[in-house]
Amino acid sequence: MRAGGRGRDVTAGWDVVSPGRPGRLPGVIMAGFDVLDLAAPVRLVPHPAVTVVVEFGAGQPIVADAAGRERRGSLVAGPGFGLGGALARGADVTCVQVRLSPVLARSILGVAAGDLSGIGVPLDDLWGADAARLRERLAAAASWPDRFALVEEALARRRRPGSYPDPEVAWAWRRLVAGRGLVRIDPLAAEVGWSRKRLWSRFAAQLGLPPKRAATLIRFDHAAYHLATGRDPARVAADAGYADQSHLHREVVSCTGVTPATLAEEPFLAVDDVAWPTLQRRRRGPGFPARQAI
Template sequence: MEDRRPRFELEHDDGLNAWSVAEYAAGPALKGLVHHYTDYWERTGGFSTRRELPIADGVMIFNLADPLEIVGGDGRTIRLGAGEAFVAGTHLRPALSRSTGEQAGIHIFLPIESVRRLIGVPLGQMTDQVVALDDLLGPRARRLGERLVQAPRAHRAALLDSVLQRRLAETEACAAQAHALRLLRTRPDLDIMGIARDIGWSRKHLADRVRDAVGIGPRSFRRLLRFHRLTKAIGDTPDWAGLAAETGYYDQSHLIREFREFAGMTPSDYLARSMPGGGLIEG
């Protein structure tokens, strides 16, 4: 198995909370299908629950240590032991992750449409849900998790590359669907009907195909993309009016309304609960 060096490593220890994270690139054959992998470890003494904000990408995490509880945006809870994984459908509401001890895992960052291909389930059936990967893929998900638990950190990225490449090769991407998603991401100047015309689809067919791939319709997906851009751009002392203009909101009031809708809190609450290195403390 290839011994891969991380693109970067970070550590934090303030005497109460400690964590380390290493980011690994996905292999060249997965370009455009998987962004990267983040291998992490943490011990938390100051909190036990995180609030996970909605994002416009896919989320798949293998737990490698003590049990982890995940609460989806729909309020349902799943519990994962070492070697078990979950996948999240597109969320329009926050999810919660609850630590029950020392945590370690590997987070696979990938486009939401790659999740659709990996699990073989229309994502319109999974909006605001987190689902155990075993329930979707059966024993092969558990076998991969067991191998990840046993593998050294430097080998895990290559192991994931191999398994994900094989699984994605079993499915075919729809070129027109991929083009529609690309336009939604990169051409905010095009209205929904204009995108449908560009592809040769009706507006309804476009909505159905986008919902199949990402779990929500085109208009909601664009709103989520905008919120995702916003949360990535927030610094320690944000200029909210400036961020509103930069990320596509009408004004600061529009930003605050949508922030409350997606995050379940105000921007000022978000800053108050933010942790070093990213993430939000719940409560």
């Protein structure tokens, strides 16, 4: 497998494309995937964003969680999509995947991130006929830049100003992201002037997971990315804020169902820099080097 490059790459039979320019919508990033065939199911790697998958190829992606529940085709899922272990499979799959800040979920999708837990919901259930029309336009588009523009247009058109979480919840989320998950919840509640219980309940209801779980997911996202660079797990554990390497091991197993060594070889991490280049600087943080090509 090979990862790296600018904008476009082919890894394990995948054609992975990222937009050549920053998007117009803050808190929204996207990538294009063209997969001829997944010879074996590919493990999803949880990340701290709402996932929107819009497929428009000959085949449909199929996602199965650890309990065996399946979702086929275009979908929307909350933060931590795939937590506990989930696999994707399919052939002739072409799709745009959007990573959306959970703070924006209600304003763009019409539902709070808290309503998108588990394996997610079909995009058609949220957007109705608009989802089918978007797929048709994507299939007819002549290029990936045109497709990214179509998806961005669709998201912008559906955006409803004012449909946002409480300012305190949005602020707490941004603090957790900026702190790479290394922020204690009690002081965070005090900073917004709320009790711990109030922050916990409002945060969970509006963003899809309680603040401590959000911090865990954000921290895991940083660790998973750097495990895939081949860095020593003990160093990753220390730099990412885990108590020790055993703590990192337990958390990786809890989040994905596999060990850190197995996680480091997952294809979705191998294409991370190509699909999501705007996340590189945030993930590096103090003490983290730039990612090397695999």
